[in-house]
Amino acid sequence: MMTLYSGITDPFSHRCRIVLYEKGMDFEIIDVDLMNKPEDLAVMNPYNRTPVLVERDLVLYESNIINEYIDERFPHPQLMPADPVMRARARLFLFRFEQELFNHVQTLESGTQKAQEKARLYVRENLIQIAPIFVKQKYMLGEEFSMLDVAIAPLLWRLDQYQIQLNKQSAPLLKYAERLFSRQAFIDSMTASEKAMRR
Ligand SMILES: N[C@@H](CCC(=O)N[C@@H](CS)C(=O)NCC(=O)O)C(=O)O
Incomplete structure (x- = not known):
């Protein structure tokens, strides 16, 4: 086990x-x-x-x-795509999530006030940039839930806690977040x- x-x-x-x-x-x-x-x-x-x-x-x-x-x-x-090309793309996305979003988690949680403010703005900008993806599709890679949705969900859940407020144009991202939060596995996790x- x-x-x-x-x-x-x-x-x-x-x-x-x-x-x-x-x-x-x-x-x-x-x-x-x-x-x-x-x-x-x-x-x-x-x-x-x-x-x-x-x-x-x-x-x-x-x-x-x-x-x-x-x-x-x-x-x-299966959470990683089966196709090698799509899988490679998924890994690249995962890498970008770490660079642009999750590398700031520690600062958001325990940085100085100034560092937190800077991290908030940076993460906010990056989230706003990906919001349009969800106008056309349900999940990060299309219609199927995948590892990319897993990877980003914990950050979306913590937006209030990290005091990150998105703008009106980010509505599709917030709707996507609600879709992730309503999954039984997410609730149980x-x-x-x-x-x-x-x-
Ligand atoms: N890149 C690592 C990050 C893990 C990480 O930063 N864990 C934090 C929790 S937010 C931790 O254990 N921090 C305790 C410490 O550094 O003392 C991963 O993806 O697992």
Whole structure:
């Protein structure tokens, strides 16, 4: 059985929880308090961060790497595209999400006021840019839910918490976000602390 060491408010762990619930197989989640990390976290992950996935003698860290492993190990429903060209494009998108959005999470959560303000503006601009995608399609890659939707969902859930307000032109993105939040796997994936982030 897979065991996920998961931060209770950590957006990266949230991504892995979503995939585990989308797959509907057996797994165990160990809640990690990042203010009081268990000693073995640093043994499993040299960066001493969550999430970490353990399956027998396999120990993985980095949310996107964990998620691709789960997707390959339990192929239904498949979350990475089957076609190599589309899969390569999906990986490029995942990389861009990290660069333009998720690399700012730490600042948004614990940076100085000035750094937070700058990060908010940067993330906001990048989200506004992708909003038009959802005028024509339901999900990031088209009509099917995929790993890209998994990757971005925890950030969209935290917009209020990070005090990021989008403009009117971003309405299609907010509608898309509601579509993600209404999925059963997304609802099941949340910790009590995450549920309390949005009313
Ligand atoms: N790139 C990593 C980021 C993981 C990460 O930054 N985890 C944070 C939680 S928000 C963490 O464990 N921080 C604790 C620390 O750095 O002390 C991933 O995708 O898994």
